[in-house]
Amino acid sequence: MAMLEVRNINVYYGSIHAIKGISFDVDEGEIISLIGANGAGKTTILNTVSGLLPSKSGEINFMGQNLLKIPAHKMVTLGLAHVPEGRHVFTRMSVRENLEMGGFSVPREELNGLMEEVFRHFPRLKERENQIAGTLSGGEQQMLAMGRALMSKPRLLMLDEPSMGLSPILVDEIFSIIRQLHQQGTTILLVEQNARMALSIADRGYVLETGKIVLSAAADELLHNDMVRKAYLGG
Amino acid sequence: MTFLQFLITGLSLGSVYAIIALGYTMVYGIAKMLNFAHGDIIMVGAYLAYFAMGKYNLPALVAVMISVLVCTLLGVVVERLAYKPLRKVSSLSVLITAIGVSYLLQNGAQLLWSSAPKMFTSIIPPNTIRLFDGQLTITHLSIFTIVVTLAIMIALTLFVNNSKMGKAMRACSEDKDTARLMGINVDTTISVTFAIGSGLAAIAAVLYASAYQSISPTLGSMPGIKAFTAAVFGGIGSMPGAFLGGLLLGVIETLVKGYLTTQLSDAFVFGILIIILLVKPNGLLGHKYSEKV
Ligand SMILES: Nc1ncnc2c1ncn2[C@@H]1O[C@H](COP(=O)(O)OP(=O)(O)OP(=O)(O)O)[C@@H](O)[C@H]1O
Ligand SMILES: [Mg+2]
Numbered sequence: 254m255a256m257l258e259v260r261n262i263n264v265y266y267g268s269i270h271a272i273k274g275i276s277f278d279v280d281e282g283e284i285i286s287l288i289g290a291n292g293a294g295k296t297t298i299l300n301t302v303s304g305l306l307p308s309k310s311g312e313i314n315f316m317g318q319n320l321l322k323i324p325a326h327k328m329v330t331l332g333l334a335h336v337p338e339g340r341h342v343f344t345r346m347s348v349r350e351n352l353e354m355g356g357f358s359v360p361r362e363e364l365n366g367l368m369e370e371v372f373r374h375f376p377r378l379k380e381r382e383n384q385i386a387g388t389l390s391g392g393e394q395q396m397l398a399m400g401r402a403l404m405s406k407p408r409l410l411m412l413d414e415p416s417m418g419l420s421p422i423l424v425d426e427i428f429s430i431i432r433q434l435h436q437q438g439t440t441i442l443l444v445e446q447n448a449r450m451a452l453s454i455a456d457r458g459y460v461l462e463t464g465k466i467v468l469s470a471a472a473d474e475l476l477h478n479d480m481v482r483k484a485y486l487g488g
Numbered sequence: 489m490t491f492l493q494f495l496i497t498g499l500s501l502g503s504v505y506a507i508i509a510l511g512y513t514m515v516y517g518i519a520k521m522l523n524f525a526h527g528d529i530i531m532v533g534a535y536l537a538y539f540a541m542g543k544y545n546l547p548a549l550v551a552v553m554i555s556v557l558v559c560t561l562l563g564v565v566v567e568r569l570a571y572k573p574l575r576k577v578s579s580l581s582v583l584i585t586a587i588g589v590s591y592l593l594q595n596g597a598q599l600l601w602s603s604a605p606k607m608f609t610s611i612i613p614p615n616t617i618r619l620f621d622g623q624l625t626i627t628h629l630s631i632f633t634i635v636v637t638l639a640i641m642i643a644l645t646l647f648v649n650n651s652k653m654g655k656a657m658r659a660c661s662e663d664k665d666t667a668r669l670m671g672i673n674v675d676t677t678i679s680v681t682f683a684i685g686s687g688l689a690a691i692a693a694v695l696y697a698s699a700y701q702s703i704s705p706t707l708g709s710m711p712g713i714k715a716f717t718a719a720v721f722g723g724i725g726s727m728p729g730a731f732l733g734g735l736l737l738g739v740i741e742t743l744v745k746g747y748l749t750t751q752l753s754d755a756f757v758f759g760i761l762i763i764i765l766l767v768k769p770n771g772l773l774g775h776k777y778s779e780k781v
Contacts, residue, residue, distance in 0.1 A: 270657055300665075303668075303669060304668070305665050305668065305669075324668075324673075325665075325668035325669065326667075326668045326670075326671050326673045326674065327671070328669070328671075329669070329670065329671040330535065330671060335669050336671075337665075337666060338668065341663055341665075341666040343658070343659050343662050343663065343666070344662065345662060346655070346657065346658060346659070346662075348656075352669045353655060354659050354667070354672070355654075355670055355671045357652075357656070357672055358670075358671035363775040401670070405670075405671065412750055
């Protein structure tokens with residue numbers, strides 16, 4: 254049984270049918286990449302897995318539990334963390350407070366240890382511990398959003414476009430951290446516009462087009478697939 | 489000397505507005521709704537204290553505690569029954585519902601307790617302090633009111649800045665979905681906010697009724713609207729703003745009444761509000777920038 258099994262979900266925004274019967278798996282220890290053009294439905298899928306959006310049908314099983322029946326705020330205690338698209342740090346709270354929010358469900362005495370762990374991955378956050386998050390640069394906010402998600406000790410980390418708007422150097426930095434997290438045993442579901450980067454670290458990938466999965470294969474297979482090369486890798 | 493007299497009277501009146509405004513602003517900040525029934529919770533609080541003290545002869549402190557407890561519950565119940573089901577619909581519907589709840593409470597009070605005003609005995613004996621050969625008189629109630637308000641403001645600030653629930657409230661006020669992703673139960677957080685706001689309303693009720701010594705089912709409307717004004721004035725959603733706005737409103741109102749006109753004092757107060765909002769649309773201490781996306 255896969256760690257995350259998504260089976261035939263259908264998601265609507267009012268009358269817009271955004272996700273049309275999608276199924277996919279994430280196995281423990283994998284990096285899975287979801288790629289697709291703007292508006293394909295990548296964010297919608299992650300939000301549905303997290304319980305922020307309802308699915309009209311199907312099932313989402315995470316380590317044996319049907320997530321569709323569980324409210325969003327219980328997901329972190331199951332070991333599922335989600336770094337939303339656009340970072341969504343709490344702009345009026347300090348870096349430290351943002352991290353505390355990430356650790357909202359862990360016992361107080363574990364907070365400091367977890368925070369040190371986050372600071373090991375992101376030393377820049379340590380320097381800015383008491384800075385208000387709204388004044389961080391975009392790259393720093395992305396690090397904070399990731400660090401915040403790590404505070405809940407996730408088994409599965411879902412990342413929605415972590416490279417968005419970052420300079421190439423920062424993108425490399427973020428991806429090398431994703432790789433480190435993976436090596437330490439975190440399973441990763443990665444949504445990216447930057448398909449080349451995403452597929453280069455992924456085990457497998459799914460290609461999404463207007464709410465449907467049109468292709469799924471091993472990542473290096475997708476990297477060499479003609480259709481993928483034309484549509485997502487610039488020829 | 490009269491100026492100082494007006495100032496202290498104004499600060500005391502403004503303190504009551506500030507307590508009510510804190511409730512308004514916290515609920516707005518977290519639930520993003522204007523709870524127009526907030527003023528009527530004050531009315532209920534005043535009646536509860538009245539009956540506890542007048543009918544059952546309970547000590548003032550116990551009466552206040554009962555009033556706070558029942559109002560807290562009432563606030564939470566109103567939120568659960570009337571507002572929570574509307575969380576996903578337009579804010580206009582919620583506003584209309586709040587006005588409906590307001591009338592429900594007022595009419596309920598008329599039905600239960602009749603619309604005739606009742607005498608309310610101040611919880612603080614009517615003693616005064618005289619200074620400067622009696623040129624300046626300060627009632628014990630004024631001092632008590634100001635001290636209580638300061639204590640509330642300090643306690644609330646500490647709570648919101650440092651406690652886990654306080655931080656959850658700030659997170660929810662910024663971004664509810666992301667707060668959920670953190671593991672914060674947004675519904676619980678909203679309930680706690682309503683509980684605190686309504687409990688504060690009960691304290692304001694007792695102080696207000698003690699000052700005017702008369703209560704009626706419409707008692708909450710005017711302080712409710714003034715406190716709402718104070719909250720907007722200070723920057724809706726901002727706690728220091730509500731505090732400052734409440735105090736300023738009380739002082740301005742008292743000064744206008746003292747020096748200019750009693751009949752038109754409210755017109756002046758709201759006129760000043762309009763001017764301030766023209767100059768500073770977000771209020772005195774409102775958030776300057778919206779979230780960076
Ligand atoms: N709140 C919303 N209301 C209505 N439609 C929405 C909403 N959010 C998304 N959609 C629509 O659902 C579809 C999928 O959107 P989604 O945000 O999931 O795409 P995406 O693959 O994440 O795109 P991007 O790469 O631009 O982030 C789009 O057609 C979008 O217009
Ligand atoms: Mg997206």
